[in-house]
Amino acid sequence: MIRKFLQEQKNDWEEGLPFLLFAARTAVQDSLGCSPASLLFGHEVRGPLKMVKEKWMEEEVQVPSLQYLSQVQEKLVTAWEIATENLESSQKIMKVKYDRKAKPRSFSPGHQVLVYLPVPGEPLMAKYQGPYTILEKNSSLNYIIQTPEKRKTKRPVHINALKPFYHRVSIASYATVGVEEIERIFPQPELPL
Incomplete structure (x- = not known):
């Protein structure tokens, strides 16, 4: 994703890099079932579009500090539990896919x-x-x-x-062996006359 962005924005890539990183951090990951930012902060990050929507709809409601902290803590615990479940199921699926091609190997002392x-x-x-x-x-x-x-x-x-x-x-190593020995080791097929 970053490589493609850099190839397209050759001249001013450094200006768009924070927006690209924001998009990557707020995108839902298949293995976790949520975004890395929601795991870190306990809620979805407010992007520019969400802020415009909130201003337009006037959804903003003031919440007391202690109540807000307990809500964030509950959301973090829930997000952690969901991410752990999704990660475990994703790991099981990856293991099954890997094991299809894996061949058991074993060695003994002296090998x-x-x-x-x-x-x-x-x-x-x-x-x-x-x-x-x-x-x-x-x-x-x-x-x-x-x-x-x-x-x-x-x-x-x-x-x-x-x-x-x-x-x-x-x-x-066969050079010291006689012709008869070589013919015995590597028999020549008989050709029909």
């Missing part, structure tokens, strides 16, 4: 794995490094791996940072 670790000297970069050996399984999601060349020789790792390591078999 060789690659680990997604930060690159030294590059704090915002990470890559798969290894292979490292799994020493123990703390839970279904956490493992202790052995990292002998690192400062920490043992480190806990979440399963999301692990992937299995597969040893490559090179063709060069």
Whole structure:
């Protein structure tokens, strides 16, 4: 939303930014079921159009301070309860959608794995490094791996940072094997005459 606004308002974007942020903060969020501003303040924020409507309709009524504070507190509690319910249901829906594509993974002690670790000297970069050996399984999601060349020789790792390591078999390793052995490993199909 902000990117699109900036692309359209190339010359005077900074003047319209507060209005864009106001619109974003007062828009109803699907996951919460209400706007962030109503969660923060306990009521809908009065925008320019609402103020014009109130002046036109003369809806403004004076409320005593203590009564107003108790009303705001009740609204905040109600808004918090509604937002919590909506957020929980939204999280359940997101989990179901995620679990459709998720595949269960598990490793055992002794398995060789690659680990997604930060690159030294590059704090915002990470890559798969290894292979490292799994020493123990703390839970279904956490493992202790052995990292002998690192400062920490043992480190806990979440399963999301692990992937299995597969040893490559090179063709060069077959160079020392005789022709008969290669034909046994890779049989040639017989062609019809």
